[in-house]
Amino acid sequence: TQNAALQSISDVWECIDSHTRPLTAELIPSHASLHRVLAAPAFAACDQPPFHQSAMDGYAIAESQNNTWQIIETVFAGDMPSLPLRPDQCTRILTGAPIPDGTLAVLKQEDCILDGSSVGSARPWKPRENIRPRGSAFQQNTPLIPAGTRITAGALALLASAEIQQLQVRRHPTALHLVTGGEVVPAGFPLQPGKIRDSNGPMISALLNEANIPSSIQHTGDDPSLLSEVVASFTGDLLLISGGSGPGDRDHTLQALTESGFSIHFSQINSRPGRPMIFATRGHQLAFGLPGNPLSHFVCYHAFVRRALARLMGTPAASLESATIHGDLLDPHGDGRPTWSPARISLDHSIQPIAWKHSGDLSPLATANALIFNGADQKKSPVAPGPGTCHYLPL
């Protein structure tokens, strides 16, 4: 176990990556796969289109010496031609309908001259024009969606059109959020003098919910033996512990993790907020000891826990982006320690820090959609990507 303070955000991210393995896969019905992450590529189960198809409303024509054809039937989308074409015959056909055997091309309706039951061509035409051959979009057994893709509404439409019934997706991780601290009162309980309402609980529950992660929550107060017991018997994938990560008299998180067989990979990092922050693993299980202060909790979830979640799901992790900054990004502490600040990024990709009074003030969370990263990351990031710009993490 390694206990030194990690000095750069890149080091922290690399440490998290190197100790986190993608979850196993499970087979689920495609129709239930919205927002799930593919663990293996999805292969087409049919040709698309499934038959030679007309791309236009018009006439499917056979060969003809004099460019004139007798109409033998009409085929709407969904119907099948009942007759093959012989020379000098054509079939009136609608967009999406299967073309009859013997079709050389489909002439667009507006390029035809209709004379009773016969059709002539008003323009030169080319063989195969306005025909979508069977399998021309994709063929059966073609890989359609790569592993690591999160299934969107559009992807669901593609899966349906490709007759893909089942998918290999990453299993949902299961999470437990432990809220420590005798001063923290869960929703629904009266707030005695000196106590504060638990806001980390609803925050983490919603964040995990948005990441499709079923979670439960437990409040352990200031009882170190209850904390140790719950950590020891934890059977899920991701354990988030709120508070108690520092070195204080009532900080028991590090001890509870160590005693329960977790290996501590770091317990301090060079980040504001987040200096006292723990990352530990036990087999495939991950644990984070996060600062109890809600604004710090929020930042550390986005900057560090999400990194681990991406790795669990086999998806690319969010990385620092750059944007034009509006307003001042002061370093109120003047110590140059890398700092994350809530901010709002606009549609024009400019970013504005959100003013906040102190770490007990959660008002910035009402509208924050980004975290500005202010400070040098010794390994990779310069202080800012250019004059009037900054690095940020989108939320």
Added chain:
Amino acid sequence: TQNAALQSISDVWECIDSHTRPLTAELIPSHASLHRVLAAPAFAACDQPPFHQSAMDGYAIAESQNNTWQIIETVFAGDMPSLPLRPDQCTRILTGAPIPDGTLAVLKQEDCILDGSSVGSARPWKPRENIRPRGSAFQQNTPLIPAGTRITAGALALLASAEIQQLQVRRHPTALHLVTGGEVVPAGFPLQPGKIRDSNGPMISALLNEANIPSSIQHTGDDPSLLSEVVASFTGDLLLISGGSGPGDRDHTLQALTESGFSIHFSQINSRPGRPMIFATRGHQLAFGLPGNPLSHFVCYHAFVRRALARLMGTPAASLESATIHGDLLDPHGDGRPTWSPARISLDHSIQPIAWKHSGDLSPLATANALIFNGADQKKSPVAPGPGTCHYLPL
């Protein structure tokens, strides 16, 4: 009723806006408000912090002539001081704990000289330092979150910390998706020759699901009387009809809407895809007749239906953004008609069109996260915002 083709995307959007009213509000518990849209501002129900609070681990000090204080007790976060301070007394205090009556300032632990049970100051101090006064983050009855805000995980934390139990949010709209066309076969039914699988159903269901809109689906085949009956008896907020919006023999959407008392605001627009597209209202109910082709369906949902949804929810509508384009954006039709194309926007805000073979090819939907808008919008948008750039709508 007005039936002319609208010529610019701005005209279409303005028409949708002008015929769509925000939904009524409903009162719900705050803890169930994730992703809901505030219909009224949320006001703080308590002061934050709820008491004068120490911002540091250290000593709450009273007045003293000689800058030395006797420690009378220790107060942890969550505890209450049992004794007020008298001159020359101090209380050991932890971050977040309530300060005792008589406190002038909190001295940081590292700025103090501890001598048995008495404390001296190693530095000059200022009155009120390291104290967060009650209500200094926000005060009871202050507006905290403006109307029109979508509740995020961060906002939930703020609501909890402000003891806000209930919120006025926009009612969920209810939607019905009608899939017309005899060739379209829903999931779970065998695909006879000449038929195609319904992909619009799963697509729209997922898109509405992501927008928190409960929806149901009905397949009406090619039966115009069934379509008319369902449209006439529709009692929800949003009716989406897939297919049958054009002027063809089997296109019954316009007639069904008109006969059922809907006012048609447009039935054609200058957009590819989407030329035959219907927007109609009946009282507060909205109806869209969307192209049945799945790629067109997808585009028209994002470009037009989402506009109406934003207006129903009282949120800002997504507007065209600009980005650097990688790759060529050809106009394969050469007619200059404004065209939407699936594209992928990267973290560096460059955008790349996704190649697709024909409108039956849904492969681009696996990875599309933007629609490039190619073409002049006569009213507002130039052809492109600059050389090597384009307009796009984020998905």
